[in-house]
Amino acid sequence: EDKVVQSPLSLVVHEGDTVTLNCSYEVTNFRSLLWYKQEKKAPTFLFMLTSSGIEKKSGRLSSILDKKELFSILNITATQTGDSAVYLCAEISNTGTASKLTFGTGTRLQVTL
Amino acid sequence: EPEVTQTPSHQVTQMGQEVILRCVPISNHLYFYWYRQILGQKVEFLVSFYNNEISEKSEIFDDQFSVERPDGSNFTLKIRSTKLEDSAMYFCASSALGRASGNTIYFGEGSWLTVV
Numbered sequence: 001e002d003k004v005v006q007s008p009l010s011l012v013v014h015e016g017d018t019v020t021l022n023c024s025y026e027v028t029n030f031r032s033l034l035w036y037k038q039e040k041k042a043p044t045f046l047f048m049l050t051s052s053g054i055e056k057k058s059g060r061l062s063s064i065l066d067k068k069e070l071f072s073i074l075n076i077t078a079t080q081t082g083d084s085a086v087y088l089c090a091e092i093s094n095t096g097t098a099s100k101l102t103f104g105t106g107t108r109l110q111v112t113l
Numbered sequence: 114e115p116e117v118t119q120t121p122s123h124q125v126t127q128m129g130q131e132v133i134l135r136c137v138p139i140s141n142h143l144y145f146y147w148y149r150q151i152l153g154q155k156v157e158f159l160v161s162f163y164n165n166e167i168s169e170k171s172e173i174f175d176d177q178f179s180v181e182r183p184d185g186s187n188f189t190l191k192i193r194s195t196k197l198e199d200s201a202m203y204f205c206a207s208s209a210l211g212r213a214s215g216n217t218i219y220f221g222e223g224s225w226l227t228v229v
Contacts, residue, residue, distance in 0.1 A: 034217070042117075042204065042220040043156065088156065099144065099208055099218055100169055103156040 002027045006089050006104035013111055017079050021107045023089030024071040033072050035063055036088040043088055079111045115139045117221035119205050125227045126195055134190045134224045136205030145188045146206040146218065147180065162188065195228045
C-alpha cells in the first residue's frame with residue numbers, strides 16, 4: 001500500500017523565520033508528488049514535482065524532490081502569519097486511468113507575531 | 114479563475130437517511146474525483162470518474178456510495194444510508210487530464226456532512 005509520511009506534524013514559528021517541511025513516500029509506481037496548502041477548507045495547489053533535483057519556486061515558497069531517497073521538502077522563507085495552514089503532501093501513482101492522490105497527514109504550521 | 118464548486122457547504126442528516134452531495138467541476142476538465150477528510154485525519158481518496166464511468170475506487174467506496182454525472186455539468190456523490198462514521202468533509206475535485214500527464218487536481222471548498 002502506498003504511504004506518504006510528513007514531518008513534523010506541527011510547527012510554531014515566529015514571523016520572518018524560515019521553515020522546512022518534509023515529506024517521504026513509499027510508492028509502488030511513483031509518478032509525481034504534489035504539495036497543497038489547506039487553510040480552512042479546500043486544499044489549494046502549490047507545486048507538482050515529477051523530476052528529481054529540479055527546484056520549483058513561487059515567491060517565498062520552494063520545493064524539491066529527491067527520487068533516489070524518496071522525499072521532498074517544502075521551504076518557506078520569511079514566513080508571514082498568512083502562511084499559517086496545514087501543508088499537505090500527496091503522491092500520484094501510476095494506477096488506473098485517472099490521477100489518484102495519496103495524502104500524508106499534513107504539517108500544521110502556525111506563524112506567530 | 115475557474116474553480117470547482119460544491120453544494121451544500123454543510124449538511125446535517127439523521128443516520129440511515131440518503132444524502133446527495135453536488136459538485137460542478139471546472140468546465141473543460143474530464144476527470145472527476147471525490148475525497149473525504151474525517152476531522153483530524155488525512156484526506157482520503159474515494160473514487161475517480163472518467164468517460165461516464167468509475168475509473169477507480171477505494172475500499173471506503175462500498176455499496177452504499179454511488180456517483181453520477183446526470184448532466185453535462187454536475188457530478189454527484191450519493192450516500193444511500195448514512196452512518197455516524199460517514200461524518201466528514203467531502204471534497205470534489207477535477208483534473209483536465211488523467212494520470213498519464215501527471216495533471217494537477219483542483220479541489221472544491223468541500224461539503225461538511227454531519228450524521229447524527
